Amino acid sequence: MALDEFTRSHWYAIGRLEDVPDGGSRSTRLLGHDVVAERRAEALSIRLKADGAPLKAQERYGHVWTTLHDDPRPLYDIPEFEEKGRRLVTAGCVSVRCSGLRAVENFLDLAHFPFVHAGILGVEEQATVEQYEVEPDRNEDELWATSCKFYQPRAAATAESGQVTHYKYRVPHPFSTILYKTCPIRDDAWDLIGLFIQPVEEDLSDVHSFVLVFDEDNSDTDLLHFQQTIFLQDRFILENQVPRLLPLVPGSETPTRADASSIAYRRWLRKKGLTYGALPAIRAA
């Protein structure tokens, strides 16, 4: 598929800040194009490998971002990154052989917890997903799923016993998603876990993940291992999904997958005219 305007108009994380050290460079691939990021005398520059054309660059949320667009839409805000006392742990990217849209949809899916993450994020005896709300924001630039809750035997690296965890999910970008979950040690705050997905090709993704939490006990390594355990379980599921692209036809997959957030996500992508990484109606019919 040709690259659609909606997909092209966004910024994408292409590595962590430390992946492009001063005097160093990082070669990677974004939306089917080879790109090179380098830093000289502290200044970051990013270009297309093919013709050397410069691309816009910025550094935010612990990552280096670029876009193929001359006039991209602004990168979304994550105000929690400004809050004092939070710890940011970034995992570095993991390549997954599937559309980035599949990875976002999987991340939104509560129903898989008891089966894919049994004993950590869910238990089979309590597998029912209670009803929750999902809707776009006022400008339809983002999706929010709210009032999600789920019994989890070990919801976070800080959790010592089972608890009903409350969630919110945010999709501020077709290839990004952020989970806000009950912070086990602070009543007034949410812990954030997010994915910045770099679509390498339509069916190949580099997934950059982060954890932004209040946690005074666990080391970065502990936090990282907890997230990696979860993500490797997801990766196995993602790489075995057929087709690798996300079908955007209503009713094209089994109803168990098509929960409320999945339906809303697919509807939003269709409305925005997204085709990259998706199977549009005409091809799936």
Ligand SMILES: [Fe+2]
């Ligand atoms: Fe998962």
